[in-house]
Amino acid sequence: MNDIVISILSLGLIGLGFSLLLAFLNKKLRVKEDPLIEKTLNLLPGLNCGACGSSGCRAFAENIIKHKKIFNGCLPGGKELNETLIKLLGIDAKVSDHKLVLVCHCGADKQQKKKSHSYQGPKNCVAADIISAGYDCIYSCLGFGDCIEVCPTAALSLKDEKIHIDQEKCISCGRCVKKCPRRLFELTPAREPMDSFFVACNSKEKGKNVTAVCKRGCIGCGICTRVDNSPFYLKNNLAYLDYSRIEQLKPLEEAKSKCPTKCIDRIVPITIYV
Amino acid sequence: MKNLFLIFISTILINNFVLTYFLGICPFLGVSGRIESAFGMGMAVTFVMTLATSISWLIYHNILTAFNLIFLEYVVFILVIASLVQIVEMFIRKFSPALYQALGLYLPLITTNCAILGAALFMVAKNYGFAEAVTFGFSGGLGFSLVLLIMAGIRQELNYADIPQVFKGASITLITAGLLSLIFMGFSGLISA
Amino acid sequence: MGLGFSWGLFLLGSIREFLGAGTILGMQLLPTEYNPLVIMILPAGAFIVLGFLVATMNKVEKG
Structure with missing residues (x-):
């Protein structure tokens, strides 16, 4: 009998002591959440x-x-x-109606890119880029799909060793832009009713060196910069598109048809806000 | 002093809680994905283990043995550990919300972590004094953190390795844990007798 | 859930016992000349066998 009383008392007191300590600390360390x-x-x-x-x-x-x-x-x-x-x-702001369209500045597929070596290392882009493995062109897409792994909506895929972007699934979050070690992705502004145009090449080499490793690369000829009202400009043997200078569709279509290596691409952006 | 040093070394390397006794596997496999969360978890467990062994020792020798209440051993130890974990959780939630989010469910699981109850029961079974009990708890926690950090480092490297598809995930982690345990067995010759 | 846990334990235990001592449930199945794999008896072996079991289940599920 004595045992039972003492055990109840001692356990009770220990429990009471700890509960008081916890109650006190709960008051002091409370995290107020809105x-x-x-x-x-x-x-x-x-x-x-x-x-x-x-x-x-x-x-x-x-x-x-x-x-x-x-x-x-x-x-x-x-x-x-x-x-x-x-x-x-109650925030003071406005919502704009522009969507950012994702483009990949390497549009060469398996038949167009040259590959003259065999790479045996870890199969991810970051590792392969350290030794410039993959394809002969050192500016090209490496093809191991680091961007595919990091995309939260599975909008990216490799078709015929070329990156294919599902514009319906892309939410323009920009994770692939940060992940690609060769910085091939770009989020371009698109405005209805014009489609998004881009140069599907990243190579800063001179024309002769580009054609030696790729059939679709930009050779820096400058034809796209010489059409009327052209928003293109050349820098380091590579053509770039200045999106702030786009006013009409015609120069873009003309430049696309005149490009000798068919390097300018066109995508139809989807789900533009109304 | 020499005794304390022996306890310190043996608990961290030779009789490591995770790799020799295999207590505390749950947070070991669950939190060792990234080094930051592994470090935070290790510190939390060290803190809880040290305090748990000290307070348990005090209660055991001053209250339980004095009043012949040794049969309440398990209940009291669990009570002490649970309250300590609750206190640690409150502290972490207030002062480091990032760590709180990173540890997630595994923080309250320190309560049922058999490593801590094991530490308290071992200390009773080995008849340690107060200083020895505190050292035992502290070095147990440090050993736990050490193994957790090693595992986190290996797992982060494994992310970039070429693992066959069937082995990815839990499988390769378990095999790594088994190999680590074999490695730590090599320490058993460190202290003779 | 309890049954699944028991089945997992049984499977793990039988593999470890068979390779580590040549017996199952006490019955000696392998000849006495068999040099047992001591690692299977050690806890380290449990982890490794469990890792391989998980890999096997992955293969079975994926096909």
């Missing part, structure tokens, strides 16, 4: 893609509530979500 964060979080798509610049949807919600600014907005959310967020949190 219910608005939960509400905002429920509106967001939950992809944690990082396109907004924050590390995930929860961080984005916390940031826009704390700073009362929408920064770059939520890209996968689209126009309606960003407008809802602006109204809900």
Whole structure:
């Protein structure tokens, strides 16, 4: 009997001591959470893609509530979500109607790219780029698919050893842009009703050296820069497109048809905001 | 002093909690994916283990043996460990939300981590004094952190290695853990008798 | 869940016992000249066998 009483008492006292300590610390170390964060979080798509610049949807919600600014907005959310967020949190901002279209500046497929060596190392782009393995052209796509792994919506794929972008799935988050070790991706602005044009080459070599390793590479001839009202310009034996100078469709179509290596490409962007 | 040093070395290398006794496998396999979270987890476990062994020793020798209540051993130890883990979680949530998110579910799982209860029970079985018990807890936690960091480093390297498809993920991690355990067996000749 | 756990343990245990001592449930199956793989009895062997079991299950599921 004595045993039972003493055990109940001692266990009870130890338990009581710890519970008091925990209750006290709970008051002191309380983390106050804003219910608005939960509400905002429920509106967001939950992809944690990082396109907004924050590390995930929860961080984005916390940031826009704390700073009362929408920064770059939520890209996968689209126009309606960003407008809802602006109204809900009373932020002073506007939603634009431009979409960023992803392009890859290496458009050569298996038949066009030359490969004269065999690479036996780890099969990822970052590792292969260290020794410039893969294809003969040292500016080309390496073809191991680091970008495919990092894309949150599986919009990228390799078809015939050329990168193919599913514009319907792409949310322009920019992860592939950061991941590619040769910086082949670019997010270009597109405005309806014009399609997105781009130069499908990244090689800064002179024309002769380019044709030695690739059938589609840009040889820096400059024909595209000499059409009327051309938005193209040449730099380091490579043609670039200045998107701020695009006004009409005609010079772009003309440059595309006149390119000797058929290096200028055209994609139809999808889901432009209305 | 020499005794304390012996306990320190033997608990970290020879009788390592994870690789010799195989206690605490759950956070070992769960949190060792990245070095930052492995380090945070290791520090949390070290803290809890040190305090758990000290407080458990005090309660055991001053209350349980004094009043003949040794049968309450398990209950009291679990109570102490659970409260300590709750306190650690509150601290981490307040002062380092990033670590709190990184550890996730594995932080409260330190409570049922058999390594900590094991440390408390071993200390009782080996009849340690107070200083020895504290050293035992502290070095147990350090040994745990050491193995966790090694595992995290290896796993981060494995991400870039050419592993056959069937072995990717849990399989290669388990095989690595087994090999690590074999490696640590080599330390058993460190202290003779 | 308990049954699955028991089956997993049984499988793991039988492989380790068979390779590590030549017996299953106490019955000596391999001749006494068999030099047992001591690693199977050690806990390290348990990890390695478990790793291979997981790989086998991956192969079975993927086909």
